[in-house]
Amino acid sequence: MNRLKNARETVLKASRAYYAHLGYYEERTRTQKATERELDFLEFAFRTHATRKVRDVLDVACGSGRHVLGLAHRGYKCTGQDYTHEQIQMAKTRAKREGVSMKLLQGDATKLKYESEFDAVLALLILFLLPDDDSVLTCLQQIHRALKPGGIVVCNVANPFYEGENWFSLKSIQLGHYFQEVRVPGMRYISIDRVQDFDPLKGVAWWQETHVIEVPDGVHIFQEHERLRLLTYWDMLRYLQATGFKEIKCYPDWKTKPPKKPKAEMLVFVSRKD
Numbered sequence: 001m002n003r004l005k006n007a008r009e010t011v012l013k014a015s016r017a018y019y020a021h022l023g024y025y026e027e028r029t030r031t032q033k034a035t036e037r038e039l040d041f042l043e044f045a046f047r048t049h050a051t052r053k054v055r056d057v058l059d060v061a062c063g064s065g066r067h068v069l070g071l072a073h074r075g076y077k078c079t080g081q082d083y084t085h086e087q088i089q090m091a092k093t094r095a096k097r098e099g100v101s102m103k104l105l106q107g108d109a110t111k112l113k114y115e116s117e118f119d120a121v122l123a124l125l126i127l128f129l130l131p132d133d134d135s136v137l138t139c140l141q142q143i144h145r146a147l148k149p150g151g152i153v154v155c156n157v158a159n160p161f162y163e164g165e166n167w168f169s170l171k172s173i174q175l176g177h178y179f180q181e182v183r184v185p186g187m188r189y190i191s192i193d194r195v196q197d198f199d200p201l202k203g204v205a206w207w208q209e210t211h212v213i214e215v216p217d218g219v220h221i222f223q224e225h226e227r228l229r230l231l232t233y234w235d236m237l238r239y240l241q242a243t244g245f246k247e248i249k250c251y252p253d254w255k256t257k258p259p260k261k262p263k264a265e266m267l268v269f270v271s272r273k274d
């Protein structure tokens, strides 16, 4: 149970090492089509939920920039930040290559200093990776402060009750392992994950992850840890309410017209600052 002590620095260091290694390859395994769908959803959310015109957008954990880059191409004024220096460098390289301009900074999602500056803030695939629940609340409070009145937050967490196997599902945690193989041209990516620790009281799991990446210049193997908080729909609803957000709406799996029985792999929340 050593790892569940939630030492903030341990989590941040593990997360940073993990994303520094993974960023480049992960970006190549993700399909552009999936990102385009998410961008369409974001624009839908801006139109439907914000009571002001959305122009200035902040992404608090932008990774290598897939959302801020996409939004910049669609005419938004974007600021992206991420705790991992290497991710920000990748985002900068991509922005330069694609000829779009935006602000890209290294920064912690729980140390946002903005006040009434943005029409929309994104916190995508980050809240369940933060070191503890106080950090989740702090992050949402600071996002609330960063928004102008009428602006919206779009945040998502992986659903622990997703019935399929994925590294974030309770099902995989109970199985104790998760295996994934992705092939894209010029690359084979294998991830072998093993549950190292799980606290069923607090809903926190630690994964030991081994990644094997075959690319033309050789095989890269690295191991990292990742802490996962199994945030549920209700946790998110309460946290958004507690931090002052209004009109909280959940869109499972980024679907604007919810299917009768969603897969609910991803819980996407949109809410407004009044």
Ligand SMILES: C[S@@+](CC[C@H](N)C(=O)[O-])C[C@H]1O[C@@H](n2cnc3c(N)ncnc32)[C@H](O)[C@@H]1O
Pocket: 012, 015, 016, 019, 060, 061, 062, 063, 064, 066, 081, 082, 083, 084, 087, 107, 108, 109, 110, 123, 124, 125, 126, 129, 130
């Ligand atoms: C799963 S990736 C998500 C990236 C992007 N938002 C997306 O949806 O593709 C998580 C990102 O959060 C970053 N991260 C982890 N802890 C952070 C923190 N405390 N503050 C800011 N970024 C953090 C990691 O470096 C990584 O780039």
